[in-house]
Amino acid sequence: MNVLILLALILFVLMKVVGGEKGTRSFTALFFNFGIILMTVILMTDQAINPIFITIIACTLISCVNLFYINRFNFKSVTAFVSTIITLVLLIMVIFIIVDRSKIQGFGIEEIEELLSFSFYLGIDFGKIAICTIIMGTIGAVTDTAISISSAMNEIYLHNPTLDRYHLFKSGMNVGKDILGTTTNTLFFAFIGGYLALIIWFKDLGYSFGEVVNSKVFSSEVISIFYTGAGAILIIPITAGLTAYSLVKYKKI
Amino acid sequence: MNIQWKKKTIFIYGMILFCILVSILFVQNNFYLYEQPIAKVVEATMTDEKETIDSFENKDQLFQQQLVGEIKNGEQQGQQILLENQYSLSGAADHEFQVGDIVFVTIQRNEETNLAGSIDGPKRDIYVVIAAWFFILIVLLIGRKSGLFSIISLVVNVLVLIIAMNYYTSLEDVDLWLICGGLVIFFTVFSLLLVSGNNEKTHAAIIATLAGTFSSLVIAYAVIALTAGEGLRYEEMAFITRNPQSIFLASLLVGSLGAAMDIAITITSSLYELNDKNNAISLKDLKTSGREIGKDIMGTMANVLFFAYVSGSIPMILLYLKNGMAVNYTLTMNLSLELTRALVGSIGIVMTIPISIYTATYFIRKRRAVK
Numbered sequence: 001m002n003v004l005i006l007l008a009l010i011l012f013v014l015m016k017v018v019g020g021e022k023g024t025r026s027f028t029a030l031f032f033n034f035g036i037i038l039m040t041v042i043l044m045t046d047q048a049i050n051p052i053f054i055t056i057i058a059c060t061l062i063s064c065v066n067l068f069y070i071n072r073f074n075f076k077s078v079t080a081f082v083s084t085i086i087t088l089v090l091l092i093m094v095i096f097i098i099v100d101r102s103k104i105q106g107f108g109i110e111e112i113e114e115l116l117s118f119s120f121y122l123g124i125d126f127g128k129i130a131i132c133t134i135i136m137g138t139i140g141a142v143t144d145t146a147i148s149i150s151s152a153m154n155e156i157y158l159h160n161p162t163l164d165r166y167h168l169f170k171s172g173m174n175v176g177k178d179i180l181g182t183t184t185n186t187l188f189f190a191f192i193g194g195y196l197a198l199i200i201w202f203k204d205l206g207y208s209f210g211e212v213v214n215s216k217v218f219s220s221e222v223i224s225i226f227y228t229g230a231g232a233i234l235i236i237p238i239t240a241g242l243t244a245y246s247l248v249k250y251k252k253i
Numbered sequence: 254m255n256i257q258w259k260k261k262t263i264f265i266y267g268m269i270l271f272c273i274l275v276s277i278l279f280v281q282n283n284f285y286l287y288e289q290p291i292a293k294v295v296e297a298t299m300t301d302e303k304e305t306i307d308s309f310e311n312k313d314q315l316f317q318q319q320l321v322g323e324i325k326n327g328e329q330q331g332q333q334i335l336l337e338n339q340y341s342l343s344g345a346a347d348h349e350f351q352v353g354d355i356v357f358v359t360i361q362r363n364e365e366t367n368l369a370g371s372i373d374g375p376k377r378d379i380y381v382v383i384a385a386w387f388f389i390l391i392v393l394l395i396g397r398k399s400g401l402f403s404i405i406s407l408v409v410n411v412l413v414l415i416i417a418m419n420y421y422t423s424l425e426d427v428d429l430w431l432i433c434g435g436l437v438i439f440f441t442v443f444s445l446l447l448v449s450g451n452n453e454k455t456h457a458a459i460i461a462t463l464a465g466t467f468s469s470l471v472i473a474y475a476v477i478a479l480t481a482g483e484g485l486r487y488e489e490m491a492f493i494t495r496n497p498q499s500i501f502l503a504s505l506l507v508g509s510l511g512a513a514m515d516i517a518i519t520i521t522s523s524l525y526e527l528n529d530k531n532n533a534i535s536l537k538d539l540k541t542s543g544r545e546i547g548k549d550i551m552g553t554m555a556n557v558l559f560f561a562y563v564s565g566s567i568p569m570i571l572l573y574l575k576n577g578m579a580v581n582y583t584l585t586m587n588l589s590l591e592l593t594r595a596l597v598g599s600i601g602i603v604m605t606i607p608i609s610i611y612t613a614t615y616f617i618r619k620r621r622a623v624k
Contacts, residue, residue: 002484004589006476007596014603019548023603026552030559030599034425036274038584041567045574047312062560070552095389102380103570106568109374115572116519120306120346121313121573126342126568140560145552153551173395181403181448182518186511187553188407189440192414193508193594197490197500199414203422204494210287212379216356219377226384228561230391237395 014127025070033064038137044132047123052092052158057133059088066143071125076154079246080146083239084245087142088135090238091231095131098227104220111217130220134166134227143231149175167242183232191225227233269393272619273386280379284326287357291376292322293333294354300419305341314342320350322358334358336369345572348375355379399448406444415441429495429554431502437466437510445518453616454525461612462510465605469504469513472604473597477502486589501590507600512558516602520546520609536614539575543613547606555599560596562591579584 015023015236040058044051063084067077099105105126105186153174157163163171202212212218284291285550296339301317336358340347350356355376362369414436421432441462449455477485477498487497497545523546524539573583 001480002598003480003482004484004592005482007473007600009470010476011596011600011603014600015551018544018603018606021549022548024553026555029552032557033556035562037563041570041574042570042580044567044571066553066556071549078379098383098387102377102384103348104341104377104380107572108320108345112346114599118572118576119307119309120343120572121307121315121341122311122343122345122346122572123313124343124571124575129568129571132381133564135479136564136567137561140556140558141554143548144557147553149585150348174449177396177399178522180392181399181406181516183557184392184403184407185444186515186557187561188410188597189511189514190508190558190594193504193506193510194565194591196504196507197497199418201420201494203418211379213378214374214376216374216377216426219381222381223384224565225389230388233391233395 005096005228022070029065030069032069033150036061040136044124051128051132055135056088056092059135060140063143066140067147071147071151072140075246075251076151077147079243080143080150080239082141083143083146083150083235083242086233086242087146087235087238088139091138091227091234092131092135094230095134095227098221099130099134102128102219102223104216104223106216108216108220110215134224135231135233136225138228138231141187141228142235143233144233145176145179145183146239148179149236153240153243153247157251165248168244169170169240170249172243173237176236176240180233180236184229187225187232189228191221195221269390273390276382276386277379280382283378286532287326287374288360290327290329290334290360290370291325291334292356292358293325293351294320294322294336294350294356295333296321297350297352307604308519309575311575312420316340316349317341322356324358324542325355329360329368332368332413334360334370334374336370338372350375357414359398368420371621376440382544402447406447409443410440413443428517429499429503433506438463440507440510443468444514449518449522451621452553452611454521457612457616458514458517458521461605461609462514462550464608465513465601465610466506466510467515468604468608469597469601472600473505473593474502484585484589486586490590502585504508505594505597509598511602512598513605514556516550516554517609519550520606521613523611524617536618539617540610541616543610544606546612549600551599551606554602558598558602559595561596562595566591 012027015027036058040054043049043054051155063081067081071077149172153168153172156171157168196219202218269582297318297320297547298314300319300345304316305313305315316339318338320338322334322336323329324332324334338350340349346379348374357376358370358372359373360368360496362447389404392404417432417436421427421429441459445455445459445462449458482498487501490497519542524543527534527542528537570583574580
């Protein structure tokens with residue numbers, strides 16, 4: 001049997017046993033998201049459509065799956081959704097400026113050497129693809145943080161309905177500070193795990209520090225980690241602010 | 254007191270700003286550190302432009318550029334160099350250069366005054382530094398003190414990892430397993446102690462994290478052994494100088510760690526919080542609450558890993574698809590390892606939930622028994 005199928009089966013059983021009905025939904029959500037990513041990549045091969053536009057649509061759909069399908073459509077998930085979209089747009093603007101200048105798009109010399117039989121003149125703007133890759137890498141962490149903060153703030157408001165916007169925002173930020181450390185950890189170790197081979201490879205081939213830092217393979221990876229992490233943190237004040245604002249405005253108990 | 258606090262904040266932010274400026278100035282002027290010649294582009298003219306169509310009907314435009322650069326280091330410092338560059342509109346394997354760009358060059362011809370050479374690649378260290386500062390600033394502004402702690406823990410973890418890898422590659426017969434196992438224990442103990450202090454809660458979280466991570470690895474190992482690794486395409490790992498399977502398993506171990514830590518600390522601290530607020534709460538109620546929290550976080554956490562892993566493969570998948578490869582082949586070649594990482598990480602997440610609940614309630618029960 002295939003490794004992937006067996007692992008997926010084990011994950012499904014575990015999620016169902018531990019999480020019950022919500023566990024099953026969490027598992028199917030992974031499948032939906034996989035489908036969305038596939039569709040996105042296939043659409044990106046069409047050079048007539050701007051890949052950033054496709055990515056924004058895809059991220060909107062992914063947030064819908066993560067927020068409305070796993071957590072159901074309610075006040076918490078709607079504020080989390082709006083915050084996610086605002087963060088994505090902000091992030092795209094920042095990344096656009098820097099990725100363009102740092103020339104980290106496409107493939108490094110080390111990768112190209114292994115892909116010599118491929119044609120690289122494909123008519124797709126790989127600079128834009130690099131931006132899309134970073135945005136897609138952060139979307140999971142962004143929705144995760146958004147829903148954690150908005151549901152924690154809902155609980156707080158439920159128990160203290162007299163809180164004003166400023167204090168609500170403050171407590172939202174406090175929740176956010178707790179999440180910040182663990183989320184950056186999750187992303188950091190995931191990347192380290194993914195690039196352990198690269199680190200050993202650089203060491204084995206005796207790359208100097210300067211060569212490593214300036215190589216495309218390394219710098220593109222590190223720059224992506226930093227912007228992915230920044231996105232996952234930028235969502236904290238945005239969700240806290242938006243939830244504080246709309247809780248007081250729309251949810252007078 | 255308020256004024257003092259303000260002074261302190263201004264001082265801290267001043268220091269950070271100072272560090273940013275100094276480091277950026279340094280990286281902008283560190284040419285003397287490099288042995289390879291570096292040139293700054295001072296003139297760029299386009300000399301040729303043509304359309305290409307490859308055998309898969311992909312249309313692209315090719316440009317020929319003539320650049321004049323000023324050498325920034327070494328014996329030829331201050332001299333001008335003539336550089337040729339070809340780039341495409343898609344830029345998958347090449348770059349367009351503009352006036353002001355800084356590039357590494359190889360000098361090929363050295364005639365009295367006119368140097369000529371080729372470009373090896375742009376100097377990117379400045380962008381790595383800018384991205385790092387952008388991240389650090391956001392973490393500090395939003396997380397304040399806890400942000401500082403998480404940056405310290407990231408920096409120490411990276412340094413320890415580099416030292417460990419140095420050690421591993423310099424010695425012949427050291428087991429990668431042993432090193433990664435040691436690393437995982439160090440990362441967990443250090444990060445969790447730094448984040449939530451040396452107390453019973455942290456001890457419970459450390460035990461739960463390690464148990465969750467290692468049990469997910471045992472599952473992964475068993476599955477790979479049972480299926481004889483069918484469906485895993487190790488040739489996808491481009492950067493390999495050693496046995497791919499042992500490197501892959503080690504990377505699974507490190508990769509699942511962060512998520513397991515996240516789950517363990519979230520559940521453990523919520524259970525301790527509940528216990529502190531209401532000492533009379535029954536252990537059974539504690540377990541139920543723990544399960545509820547676990548249900549809420551496991552779905553989105555699994556997604557964090559999923560997107561972090563899969564998104565990195567997008568450019569490569571595009572390259573395969575545009576080169577006329579079948580979708581099926583493209584996906585197995587490019588995603589089998591990434592999906593395995595995401596699945597094993599998610600299994601770690603789900604396993605850590607009951608383990609955390611069990612360890613936390615065990616410690617709480619022991620504490621109550623003492624009282």
